[in-house]
Amino acid sequence: MNNSEELRLNKKLDGLRLMADEMPIAIIVHRVADLSVVYMNKLGLGTLGVDLQELRTIDSREYVSRYFHEEDDEDYTAKIQHNIKHHPLKSSSFFQQVKTKDGNWQLFASSTKIFLEDEKQQPSYLITTASPLDPAHHISEKISRLMDDIRFLRNNAIVFGKLTAREIEILKMMALGLSSTEIAKKLFIALTTVDTHRRNIRQKLNLKNNYDAVRFAQAFDLV
Known part of the structure; x- marks a missing residue:
């Protein structure tokens, strides 16, 4: 990252921080090159039970294996990468189950889009908003069950x-x-x-x- 891009990133992050911790959603900024986390607001950090300093020390693979279903992550990462390349103005929306600090899985409705471009107008950072869904709501139960079925289908297609x-x-x-x-x-x-x-x-x-x-x-x- 050159100095100009770093300044632009910090300026955007400073603006984001003004309100991010007041929002009832998790907000995450990833580096496009390796999908590592560079910023996460308090709700997100509190859900995972981690601080930003520690989160920045782990690579994207460990981040995924700690907090997400890896097969699901592959699916929506492929969708995000496709949209970045072919529909750069389009947000990528998806459901994801996140392993919380107490070891349980919580369902989020998430959306990812480009947060910053480099000097060549290529995407360099992404921003994701993740809204927690009430686990007691019948819609959450149906979505979680559907995601479990898709995971089961994927894992057992060969034997079937x-x-x-x-x-x-x-x-x-x-x-x-x-x-x-x-x-x-x-x-x-x-x-x-x-x-x-x-x-x-x-x-x-x-x-x-x-x-x-x-x-x-x-x-x-x-x-």
Whole structure:
């Protein structure tokens, strides 16, 4: 960073600090080059249970691994980078779950945009606002559940892809609570064949109980 850019950054940060700690949202400024944090207001720091001096000493990878789901971060970071390149005036909005100082996950509605450009008019800093959502609100519960389902889908897509068409059909019926006898009658196949399919499904998906079968069926839109 040259002196001119540093002066412009400090001027913008000084203006931000005048009101940032009064806002009911977390406000974070990142460096585009490595996504390291250069500023965070009191609400954000209080949520994480860290001070700005310490936060500035950790790199972006440790920052993500400490406070966020890494797979989710990859998704919205890719979205932000795409918008920076192709739609520089557009904000990137997303939901994110943040690990708070007490070890719990809290849902935020966040939005990121360019905060400062360098002398070549290339983005050099980003600003993110993160509004905490009431965990007791039904919308928060639905969004958190949806994010969990997306994470489950992402993590299990490969093993689910190992199922045959018949096994997928039987997995759906397992999730609906049908017994092996009922499945055999419905598909006009032998009971022993159904039992073999069920055993193969349990092994491929590492199912421990019927709840696991339901989870897979729901995540992959079988029920």
